[in-house]
Amino acid sequence: MSFEIPIGPQHPALKEPISLRMTVEGEVITDVDIRLGYNHRGMEKLAEEKSWLQNIYLVERICGICSHSHATCYVQGVEKLMELAPPKRGMFIRYLVSELERVHSHLLWLGVAGHEAGFDSFFMYTWRDREVVMDLLEMISGNRVHYAINTIGGVRRDLDAGQIAKIREGLVVLRKRSEYYFHIGANEPSFVGRIAGVGILPLEKVIALCAVGPTARASGWARDVRKEDPYAVYDEVDFDVATADSCDVLGRVVVRVKELLESYKICEQFLDKLPPGDIAVKAPRKAKPGEVVSRYEAPRGENIHYIKANGTDKPERLKVRAPTLANYPATMEMLRKGFIADIPLIFAAIDPCICCAERTVTLIAAGSGEESVVRMSDLRRRAIARHQNAPVKRNAVWPL
Amino acid sequence: MTDAELIEKLKVDLGDKVAEIAHPAPRRLFLKVAPRDLVAVTTSLRDAYGFVFLSTISGVDNGEAFEIVYHFSTPETDLNLRTEIPKAVPHVDSITPVIPGAILYERELQDMFGLVIDGIPDPRPLVLPDDWPAGNYPLRKDWKFERPQEVIPGGKS
């Protein structure tokens, strides 16, 4: 017997609304359908009505976990449009924050992966240590989550010697803890048993479906915008692109922990090379007509903003593509033929940031081969009705 | 391959299919093609130049026409393929058969601009919320939104 189970939009595995509809056969998923749009806010339209400066704060609120990524991607694009050259010190601070954000995001993800696998102790430990980096970010920027440290032409806050010393101390602690998690993630048998060989995504699928970030790198697709298109100050620091070739969730864990260690390395280099001087230059109010494509390596993968100016103080068009959106086709590929128990893990493995992906998009991606004439709204109503009081067939045979 | 070499090679290979090539910044190429050549150019870009990775597709409402930009990238460079579609006949060919990962972005275009993508493998209407009124395309410049009056709970309105 096969029947449909709705996952979401309100589901404990997902901290954000999205609806996955699984057709399952016993414990095995036979078909996947994703319905987005629950988190669609229409930010791109809104951006056309706000000024360049106001948009920093709007763009920052696309997503809470990678807020700095979106803001930085936007700001570096706007700086190119305005032909500004921000001072070196400002750039170092900006990208220091962006690496710290990567640390916070990956630690958060590790914890969430532990939680999805029912490993709550791991979740508690990683989140406890995440507070260290949250404290550092709060000290640098004044806020825990939306740092608001970017401004057009530089950053808004400077670092002093005491803060630098504190950041260094924090990094030492974090590095030690990350190595410990690397050890747990790769050795604790019940955890590894859950994540190894789950959610296989071969390299040719990665390429065909345009997956990005750690999801792609765990399948051996070694692309990192920081390395291949070194924006700002990334050509001055030395780091490696972390990859794995196991193509499964374990590989994604390994890639993320390796990236954590690389990020500590980058942060230390930033602190070592931090030049004296100003942190920002004054920015004009209007931008000349033109267009720019800004790319940025967010914790989840390549973040790309396409900005078009028309000579006024407002953008003509701001197109945001967040990494999670690029990973959805790959996710559906991974989910098919998996177990119900693996849904949260596989879905979490792309580090979904639904709010990022949905600033403007709605999609209904159908499973393979199934042509449905039912309107999505009907389907949804049916699924909801089922969720509330589904008359599940009593005489069903369970193929277990 | 540097950007300059790539431009030369593209000019030779694609010939008159390329309407214009711009190179405003290092590692950023803008190519303009006619809508009818889109699929052919994409295919040859993928096969001969290794532009397998599509970052996204952006649509812009230019007033008289829709401008669609396909952002490709390789480890060496970024290539932005631009095409213009007249508003009167908003039809464009799908590149999903060439690059399967494009499906989401094309659906997004359908939804936000009211473009019709010919040959898209999954042609079901792509709406915003389920109760979204038909014929409204939020990212068109002539579409304006009136915010409904909010109620203040328990207070004066």
Added chain:
Amino acid sequence: MAALRTLLYLVVYPGLLFLFVYSTFCEWFDRKVYARLQNRMGPTHTGRFGLLQPIADFVKLLAKEDIVPDAADKRLFNVLPVVGLAVVATAGLLLPVWNFDLAVPGFTSFSGDIIVVLYLLSLPTLILFLAAWSSANPFSTIGGARVLTMLFGYEVPLFLAVLGPAILADSWRLAEIAAFYQAKPLLLLTNLLGFIVAVIAVQAKLERTPFDIPHAETEIVGGTFTEYSGKKLALFRLTFDIEMVVSSGLLAVVFLGGFPGGAVIGFLHFVVKTLFVIFLLSLLRALTSRIRIDQVVSFAWKFLAPLAVLQLLVTILLKGLLS
């Protein structure tokens, strides 16, 4: 007089009231240990050290609205929590907490009571399955199917492991088994393997991590309990708490030498030994991640069952040596 005593047994000690108080204490202990292992505090603000927390949860759930879904099988849905509670409370009565006179078989201690306890402890699983099935929710249904699938995994190893010591003691009566090991405490060491198997199987029976598959919240929301709310949920939670106490009590009797020494000292033995077992269960819960349903069954049959059989073999050989 005898009737009064029986009533006292049933209602106060070691019956319902005692089980209620002690199981809430055990839940508090479990939560606290779990929280401390995770670097947290656990409940602190409800009563002294948060001791009243489980009682507060229970009372609050009693006072809440009780929703019965339209599609549910109303009669089953309503009656199952009560039946579950009754079953585990009955099992609790059979534990030799009181210093029973071995010579006189009473209604709470008789030859073969170990089998009765084991079967009474199997019943909540079935009740859970029925509860899940009758609430007619896709998540519950999957949870119910998982409950039964898991039952096939852990039940046999648990029975084999628990019967080993009984064979050695040559009795099917809990009080006699305990008395046998009290006389020869060293023999307890030979049952170590069986004890490990039994602790793991009990963990699975209680559906706690790594075996909390039937109500894995990140996969199938509330699983078996998705549709239960208010009073019924409170009763189910109490059922599970009592089941935890009873099964850890059973392990304490069979593997840890029972509760010798009269009313007061025997009671202290009971508390210390059950808390020790619960501590092991909490440790297991904190140190592992949830495994998949197919992994449970294969783990149970590839490791637990052979180990339990090995334990039986050791026991039988030992018995031959001793006699």
Added chain:
Amino acid sequence: MLNKLARWSRIKSPWILHLNSGACNACDIEIVAALTPRFDVERFGILLKATPRHADVIIASGPVTRQMRDRIIRIYDQVPDPKFVIAVGACAMSGCVYRGAYNIMGGIDQVIPVNMYVPGCPARPDAIVDGVVKLLGKL
């Protein structure tokens, strides 16, 4: 007497349901952070529950999107009485930067009654814990 007991238990054991109606994730991660060792809401008996049927307090974050509106009402109906709603963050209060966007209905109070507002963008975990405890203290 019984009423007193019920009120005491309600204050001491609020189980929360986390409801995201289209938030930017910032409030969500702060709500989750409140569960973790630094803030540890279990001290107050607060547990995060998976299904609406088990919850007492709905912690809602984010502006209400058009698509989520009906879902929110339905989830609210599924929570057994007595139930409370806490709006966490500026978006859940008024819509924050998204106010005026075409797919936003405004704050959560446009859809369901709200008992408590916790301001902040995002609200800090300590503020969220404070909000829950204060709400129950008001009973």
